[in-house]
Amino acid sequence: MAGPVTYFDPANAPGLPARERDLVERRGRALGGAYRLLYERPLHLVRGRGTRVWDADGIEYLDAYNNVPAVGHAHPRVVAAIAEQAATLNTHTRYLAEGVVDYAEDVLATLPAHLGNAMFTCTGSEANDLALRIAKLTTGRDGVLASRNAYHGVTTETAAISPSLGGVGSIAAWTRLVDPLDLGASVRAALADGLRPAALILDTILASDGVITDPAGLTDAAADVRAAGGLLIADEVQPGFGRLGTGLWGFERLGLEPDLVTVGKPMGNGHPVAAVFAGPELVEAFGAHARYFNTFGGNPVSMAAAQATLDVIRDEGLVENARLVGGRLLAALRGLDASLGVVDVRGAGLYVGVELGSTDRTVAVVNRMRDRGVLLAASGADNTVLKIRPPLPFSTDDADRLVTELEAALAGTGD
Structure with a gap:
């Protein structure tokens, strides 16, 4: 099993x-x-x-x-925000709505300035899937580096980089698994073996690898991937929104400047809401070749849940x-x-x-x-x-x- x-x-x-x-x-x-x-x-x-x-x-x-x-389970402010918005209106993002813009502006203000766009999904799996699509399309490469026992999602694309989900035998041919205890050397070895990287994707607490707080060689690994034409994706689905106690984001604690950031799980306190944060140049390049739409991603009820959750994190x-x-x-x-x-x-x-x-x-x-x-x-x-x-x-x-x-x-x- x-x-x-x-x-x-x-x-x-x-x-x-x-x-x-x-x-x-x-x-x-x-x-x-x-x-x-x-x-x-x-x-x-x-x-x-x-x-x-x-x-x-x-x-x-x-x-x-x-x-x-x-x-916290059943936090009254989040419950009230969901109930009030559900009793008012819930629809997709092809209509103008203030909530999705207000929340996007609010959460983007907590991120580095180069991450200026938010693209909403329903789950962390979808967010990581979208981040991989953006990375592959904008770099023209398809190689992905992930940690040895990573978990990044359950879609076809994300399951193919998630050995903790289906075992090493489930990993795609375009994926290379790297050692979380020696990222620098293992990334260099994968690149030397001919991998054309679209991205290095890392959960910033390396949770599925056994909670690795300070992975060796991380800075060198990120630099080598970028030098080879790839992007850095910070998967904040588990550690994001303040869990690590050093600000909202785990990549900041590690001194990283990711090209793409993915979030989910705690974002709506149990309501299914997630997102990709990216630089406008990446989103524009992606949007020139692919249309993005998600029926439920960014809907008013999801945004009410996400806003209330972010407000509670700050206020409390x-x-x-x-x-x-x-x-x-x-x-x-x-x-x-x-x-x-x-x-x-x-x-x-x-x-x-x-x-x-x-x-x-x-x-x-x-x-x-x-x-x-x-x-x-x-x-x-x-x-x-x-x-x-x-x-x-x-x-x-x-x-x-x-x-x-x-x-x-x-x-x-x-x-």
């Missing part, structure tokens, strides 16, 4: 309580076998608020996994909260007793990876934490890293609870 080994095995459905067993079986019949559920015992969630979610039995869980509700100081609480969390995790077997702790803000060095142990700890009322997941090519990425209002009490429960789960107590 491709992907994280923390997925539920449908063969275990007969052992579930009747209500969950029946729902799992109905889901399998209706949705098919390509979908996955998390954990040895899947969760049946019915409600969320802030950093908490509740299951069908009323059991509360601390959410340390879901970065999509960036400003959530970037600073990510820095402060993330720093406390990192320090506490790094201070865990050596006997608990933590190999490394990496992270920035509220995106943290805890390297355990063993697939089986990581899977066991993920499921122990679920049973202890804390949700997280696994990452890395061999699923040896605990992935922690909670909603941005995560508090110091939340962080302390997570560390306390993790300490017990690592020790194997209370199972």
Whole structure:
């Protein structure tokens, strides 16, 4: 099975309580076998608020996994903005509307000046797909470099550069996978092998590679790709909108100046909205040869959700909260007793990876934490890293609870 080994095995459905067993079986019949559920015992969630979610039995869980509700589950300002606009008008972008322009101007003002245009989609997959189209058309090349266990989406184009989705065997002939621990050397090797690069695309926290905060050789890799005629795409779908605690964007933390930036997931706090940010010259060159339209991308309800989310991030100081609480969390995790077997702790803000060095142990700890009322997941090519990425209002009490429960789960107590 491709992907994280923390997925539920449908063969275990007969052992579930009747209500969950029946729902799992109905889901399998209706949705098919390509979908996955998390954990040895899947969760049946019915409600969320802030950093908490509740299951069908009323059991509360601390959410340390879901970065999509960036400003917290069911944030009232986002809910109200969506409801008000949905009750007023929702249509596509072929009519004049203030909301899409207002939001574009607002979010573009947070980006470097050379990124002057926004093109809206519904998902991060679509955003990355569009960024690749722009890169390939404007450079006249088709080669793409991506990290060794990257995830950039589920379209035909983005799945072809996402080994974490379908395995290395699913990668297209025009893709080269590069080592996130030695980007400079591996990019040079790919270029020396004759790859004609349209783009180097990198998630700026290298989340699927196990949360690599400071990839070696990144500056050289970007320069070499540009010298060879390619572009740099910063995939901010996971780390963007303040998660790393050093401003809104991960590429700034790394000192990069990308040609294209893609965003999604947390952009609308759960509402499906995403975008590509690009220089006007790239958009003009693309638009001279290809028409862009997306029925739902940039619609008024999506823009209301995105605007409310961005406003809440600023008004509630959530970037600073990510820095402060993330720093406390990192320090506490790094201070865990050596006997608990933590190999490394990496992270920035509220995106943290805890390297355990063993697939089986990581899977066991993920499921122990679920049973202890804390949700997280696994990452890395061999699923040896605990992935922690909670909603941005995560508090110091939340962080302390997570560390306390993790300490017990690592020790194997209370199972």
